[in-house]
Amino acid sequence: MFKDGGIGSSSVCQISVNVTSSTAGTETNTSGDLMSDAGNSGTASADFSVELTLPGFSKSFSPSSIPLGGKSTLTFTIDNTLNDYKLGNLDFTDNLPIGMVIANPANASTDCTSTVASTTITAIAGSNYITLDANGTTLGSGNEVLSLGDSCTVTVDVEAIGAGMLNNITGDLIELGSSQANFQ
Numbered sequence: 001m002f003k004d005g006g007i008g009s010s011s012v013c014q015i016s017v018n019v020t021s022s023t024a025g026t027e028t029n030t031s032g033d034l035m036s037d038a039g040n041s042g043t044a045s046a047d048f049s050v051e052l053t054l055p056g057f058s059k060s061f062s063p064s065s066i067p068l069g070g071k072s073t074l075t076f077t078i079d080n081t082l083n084d085y086k087l088g089n090l091d092f093t094d095n096l097p098i099g100m101v102i103a104n105p106a107n108a109s110t111d112c113t114s115t116v117a118s119t120t121i122t123a124i125a126g127s128n129y130i131t132l133d134a135n136g137t138t139l140g141s142g143n144e145v146l147s148l149g150d151s152c153t154v155t156v157d158v159e160a161i162g163a164g165m166l167n168n169i170t171g172d173l174i175e176l177g178s179s180q181a182n183f184q
Helices: none
Strands: 025-030 045-050 056-062 071-079 090-095 100-102 119-122 129-134 151-160 166-169 180-183
Touching: 071 090, 129 151
Parallel strands: none
Antiparallel strands: 025 045, 056 071, 071 151, 090 129, 100 151, 119 129, 166 180
C-alpha cells in the first residue's frame, strides 16, 4: 500500500522493464543503492542470459499510431539467420490487449510453411487472439518450417476499438521467448 509517496511496512513494490541484448552470453544487472528513511538497503542484482541458439522473435505495427477505429498491420518475424539448424515446428499465441481486435477482413497470411505438413493461422475478425500452428519436420531437406539461416513472417490486420497506448505482449514461440510491441 502506498502512503505519502512510499510503501507500508508489510507491502511490496515491484518495478518491471523489458530489456534486449545484441550479444550472446550472461549479463549481470546491478541496481544502485535503495535509500529510504529506514536506511540504505544496498543493491540488487539479477542475471540475464542471451543465447544465439534460439531464433529471434519480434513484431511490429504498421502504422504504429492510428485513430480510434483505424487499422494497422501486425507483423511477427521469426528470424533464424544467426543459427545453423532447421526448425520443424513454429507455434505461438498472441492475446491482444483490451482496446484491440482482429480487423474485418483479417488479411492473415504467413510464409512460415512446410512442404510436408499444414500451417494454420487463427485470426477471427472481432476476436482478440492470434495463433500460429506451423508443422513440419527437420528430417529430410525442405520439410522444415524454417530453414538454416532463414526468416519468415506472419501478418494480421488489427483494429483499434479503444484509445491510448495499447501494450501488446506475445506468448512464447515454441517455448523459446517472447516479444513485445507497443501500439498507439
